[in-house]
Amino acid sequence: MADRVRSARVIRLRPRASVLLVVTSMVGVVAFCWPLLLHGTSSTDLAHSGDAPWIFLAVLPLLLAVVLSELAEGSLDAKAIALLGILAACGAALRVPSPGVAGFEPVFFLLIPAGRVLGRGFGFVLGALTIVVSALITGGVGPWLPFQMFGAAWMGFGAGCLPPAKGKAELGLLAAYAAVAGILYGTLLNLWFWPFGAGTTTSFSFVPGAGFAHNLHSFVFFDLTTSLGFDIPRALTNALLVLVLGRPVLNALRRASRRAAFDVPVIHEPATDPAIDPATDPATDPATGPATGPVGAGTP
Amino acid sequence: MIRFSDVSFTYDGAERPTLVHVDLTVGEGELCVVVGPTGSGKTTLLRAVNGLVPHFTGGRLSGGVTVDGRSTREFPPRELADVVGMVGQNPAASFVTDTVEDELAYTMENLGLAPDVMRRRVEDVLDLLGLHELRDRPLATLSGGQQQRVAIGAVLTASPRVLVLDEPTSALDPAAAEEVLASLTRLVHDLGLTVLLAEHRLERVLPFADSVVLVPGDGSPLVVGPAVEVMADSPVAPPLVDLGRLAGWDPLPLSVRDARRMAGPLRARLDGDRPAAAVPPRGDLAASLTSVSVAYGEVTALDAVDLGFRTGEIVAVMGRNGSGKSTLLSQLAGVRPPSSGRVVVGGTDPVTLAPRELVSRVGLVPQDAGVLLYGESVGEECASADHDTGLEPGTTAAMLERVLPGLPSDRHPRDLSEGQRLALALAVVLAPAPPLLLLDEPTRGLDYPGKARLVRLLAELAGAGHAVVMATHDVELVAQVATRAVVLADGEVVADGPARDVVCHSPVFAPQVAKVLAPDLWLTVDEVRTALLGEPVRG
Numbered sequence: 026m027a028d029r030v031r032s033a034r035v036i037r038l039r040p041r042a043s044v045l046l047v048v049t050s051m052v053g054v055v056a057f058c059w060p061l062l063l064h065g066t067s068s069t070d071l072a073h074s075g076d077a078p079w080i081f082l083a084v085l086p087l088l089l090a091v092v093l094s095e096l097a098e099g100s101l102d103a104k105a106i107a108l109l110g111i112l113a114a115c116g117a118a119l120r121v122p123s124p125g126v127a128g129f130e131p132v133f134f135l136l137i138p139a140g141r142v143l144g145r146g147f148g149f150v151l152g153a154l155t156i157v158v159s160a161l162i163t164g165g166v167g168p169w170l171p172f173q174m175f176g177a178a179w180m181g182f183g184a185g186c187l188p189p190a191k192g193k194a195e196l197g198l199l200a201a202y203a204a205v206a207g208i209l210y211g212t213l214l215n216l217w218f219w220p221f222g223a224g225t226t227t228s229f230s231f232v233p234g235a236g237f238a239h240n241l242h243s244f245v246f247f248d249l250t251t252s253l254g255f256d257i258p259r260a261l262t263n264a265l266l267v268l269v270l271g272r273p274v275l276n277a278l279r280r281a282s283r284r285a286a287f288d289v290p291v292i293h294e295p296a297t298d299p300a301i302d303p304a305t306d307p308a309t310d311p312a313t314g315p316a317t318g319p320v321g322a323g324t325p
Numbered sequence: 326m327i328r329f330s331d332v333s334f335t336y337d338g339a340e341r342p343t344l345v346h347v348d349l350t351v352g353e354g355e356l357c358v359v360v361g362p363t364g365s366g367k368t369t370l371l372r373a374v375n376g377l378v379p380h381f382t383g384g385r386l387s388g389g390v391t392v393d394g395r396s397t398r399e400f401p402p403r404e405l406a407d408v409v410g411m412v413g414q415n416p417a418a419s420f421v422t423d424t425v426e427d428e429l430a431y432t433m434e435n436l437g438l439a440p441d442v443m444r445r446r447v448e449d450v451l452d453l454l455g456l457h458e459l460r461d462r463p464l465a466t467l468s469g470g471q472q473q474r475v476a477i478g479a480v481l482t483a484s485p486r487v488l489v490l491d492e493p494t495s496a497l498d499p500a501a502a503e504e505v506l507a508s509l510t511r512l513v514h515d516l517g518l519t520v521l522l523a524e525h526r527l528e529r530v531l532p533f534a535d536s537v538v539l540v541p542g543d544g545s546p547l548v549v550g551p552a553v554e555v556m557a558d559s560p561v562a563p564p565l566v567d568l569g570r571l572a573g574w575d576p577l578p579l580s581v582r583d584a585r586r587m588a589g590p591l592r593a594r595l596d597g598d599r600p601a602a603a604v605p606p607r608g609d610l611a612a613s614l615t616s617v618s619v620a621y622g623e624v625t626a627l628d629a630v631d632l633g634f635r636t637g638e639i640v641a642v643m644g645r646n647g648s649g650k651s652t653l654l655s656q657l658a659g660v661r662p663p664s665s666g667r668v669v670v671g672g673t674d675p676v677t678l679a680p681r682e683l684v685s686r687v688g689l690v691p692q693d694a695g696v697l698l699y700g701e702s703v704g705e706e707c708a709s710a711d712h713d714t715g716l717e718p719g720t721t722a723a724m725l726e727r728v729l730p731g732l733p734s735d736r737h738p739r740d741l742s743e744g745q746r747l748a749l750a751l752a753v754v755l756a757p758a759p760p761l762l763l764l765d766e767p768t769r770g771l772d773y774p775g776k777a778r779l780v781r782l783l784a785e786l787a788g789a790g791h792a793v794v795m796a797t798h799d800v801e802l803v804a805q806v807a808t809r810a811v812v813l814a815d816g817e818v819v820a821d822g823p824a825r826d827v828v829c830h831s832p833v834f835a836p837q838v839a840k841v842l843a844p845d846l847w848l849t850v851d852e853v854r855t856a857l858l859g860e861p862v863r864g
Contacts, residue, residue: 289383296331
């Protein structure tokens with residue numbers, strides 16, 4: 026079956042939405058990576074480096090809102106909203122018991138099959154939405170929220186972009202993606218956290234204006250020492266979850282997607298002959314044989 | 326009220342259109358019954374009324390559907406919600422909230438009604454459907470009939486002019502089904518609602534139907550008309566109509582009362598004839614219960630029951646809900662040990678048997694057949710059943726072909742209709758050919774051809790030396806196939822004997838033919854036909 030390998034496009038990425046998504050994502054990349062990109066040669070740059078995180082913090086949610094509303098514009102029907110709501114709620118529920126428990130964060134485990142089956146646009150929106158919902162439930166609303174949203178949205182988007190594969194190969198692909206994406210997500214969030222979290226005096230602190238190489242070195246050191254012990258178990262548990270539970274989840278999502286008939290066009294047309302040719306089937310020819318019954322046709 | 330003008334509909338990717346040139350008009354205040362075999366397109370027709378076809382399903386619709394002057398082309402389903410209310414087979418599948426009152430209010434919240442309007446309408450609907458005593462109950466604790474009434478209530482709060490119901494009683498036992506149908510007829514008569522109803526239990530609804538739409542399902546055109554005219558040559562018909570056609574009654578009677586008034590000459594013609602008395606099968610004892618009692622906490626479900634079941638027998642266990650029918654079956658299936666007494670199946674106590682051993686001796690098809698099915702597709706289900714019971718691959722699939730031919734093997738079990746799911750569960754249970762077969766309410770959701778196939782299959786199995794025990798409310802099934810009937814009340818056996826004697830002498834359990842031809846003990850139309858024409862038709 027075609028839909029075994031191809032993902033449905035529940036949320037269509039039309040040209041305007043695509044452009045917006047790319048631009049926003051670029052801003053997002055800058056928002057994450059500014060500590061590395063900042064070449065502090067002029068004094069004005071350095072003077073504003075303290076403001077940067079706050080500017081991004083203000084801009085990112087606005088940009089995300091624009092992208093989400095553009096994605097939703099016209100292409101989100103009731104079925105997609107229902108699926109989005111249920112999956113975001115499930116994802117949020119998965120996140121409730123997870124923070125802090127030895128890197129066990131099964132939220133991505135749902136996001137990745139969902140992106141795979143329901144397409145990259147859906148994955149993007151679901152990722153962002155899951156984080157918001159879970160933050161509201163757990164009270165985890167804070168400056169990190171937009172960055173987590175971006176991370177999860179990219180993860181869902183990426184899952185929808187994976188190449189076609191079937192059966193065991195597909196599970197392996199998704200598990201590998203879950204592991205890599207999990208580590209990338211952890212690293213990106215560290216990058217956001219690093220300038221504040223590592224203080225200013227340690228050997229792996231962010232030093233404004235110290236240049237790309239120096240700061241990258243410091244960051245890698247920071248990342249390795251502080252959180253890799255957390256990120257790697259998380260990546261492994263997520264990969265394991267995909268391997269063990271991925272098949273039933275994929276099947277359930279595919280069935281839902283098939284039942285909801287997302288990609289099927291709705292065609293209205295004036296009364297004409299459908300597939301049957303009237304010349305060969307006089308019983309259904311409107312001219313010679315009425316479709317109603319022989320007796321009492323069309324009761325008033 | 327509802328008008329289809331030259332509507333054809335083709336699902337995306339389907340080779341043939343599901344609906345072909347449908348012209349149909351349902352007037353205001355009409356109760357219109359849609360009949361037809363499973364898979365004939367009844368559901369598609371119903372869903373086209375509120376625009377779910379094609380807005381939800383996709384596909385190509387030609388022609389126009391208008392409801393109360395609104396065309397489904399311009400109005401998507403959400404903008405028809407205040408005109409058309411739709412209720413499906415399984416009420417639990419449509420519930421969003423947890424309690425009765427919340428569920429009733431939920432529809433109106435979506436329509437954005439003012440709180441005081443919502444409050445008033447909830448009260449109205451509670452009274453209309455007799456739900457006021459249940460208003461604070463959690464939905465999960467309600468019986469099937471109560472749940473279906475709440476589901477109907479939830480769409481009624483939007484005060485629609487049209488109610489569309491797709492086999493609302495398929496998932497219900499007969500008592501609950503009757504409760505739901507009684508509520509519906511009340512709505513038609515008291516409120517003048519227009520009701521479009523797809524239904525298998527024609528004997529219950531036909532007396533109230535103003536018109537009938539017959540969907541033949543083989544591509545030939547729909548037959549629309551007053552119930553009496555359409556029934557005159559409908560391939561699906563209740564026993565009463567069959568009898569009327571056999572006797573050549575005109576107009577065709579649709580209720581027992583009408584038939585009884587016309588049946589004088591027929592009774593006179595049959596006078597002296599007696600249905601051939603069936604020889605009671607005298608096989609070996611397949612299973613027995615010796616003074617078995619079962620108690621669930623304070624409640625006594627079975628009270629010192631002594632029963633024996635012989636090979637070749639088809640025993641119908643009847644009685645009201647909660648009389649101990651299902652408990653009796655679960656005892657025979659070794660689900661739990663009895664509180665006291667002894668259960669013997671094939672010479673051993675079924676509780677002590679290992680599961681694999683057990684399924685080859687006793688097969689139980691529970692009331693909710695879906696609980697047996699956990700595969701991803703019909704084909705996978707059959708394959709895993711073969712594997713689990715150590716059968717030749719393909720045995721279950723072959724059995725399924727006998728029970729219900731043409732079920733697509735790539736379909737997910739959850740996407741099947743109630744009747745199709747039952748057929749699949751039957752095939753899974755029957756494949757290992759257990760000597761003792763237990764069926765709990767086996768005709769739920771089956772259409773007439775499905776019932777006829779089941780009857781043939783059970784007769785074959787009994788002929789091959791299986792013992793069949795079925796708990797059922799379906800008196801027509803009992804009339805056609807049972808050799809013996811056992812009536813339970815409050816856990817005690819109150820009647821046990823040949824099916825004909827037990828059934829015909831009870832006003833509750835008598836089939837339609839027996840009611841019309843009493844005091845003679847005729848059970849089925851086939852028996853009457855044989856007596857009149859002098860040739861055995863059954864076979």
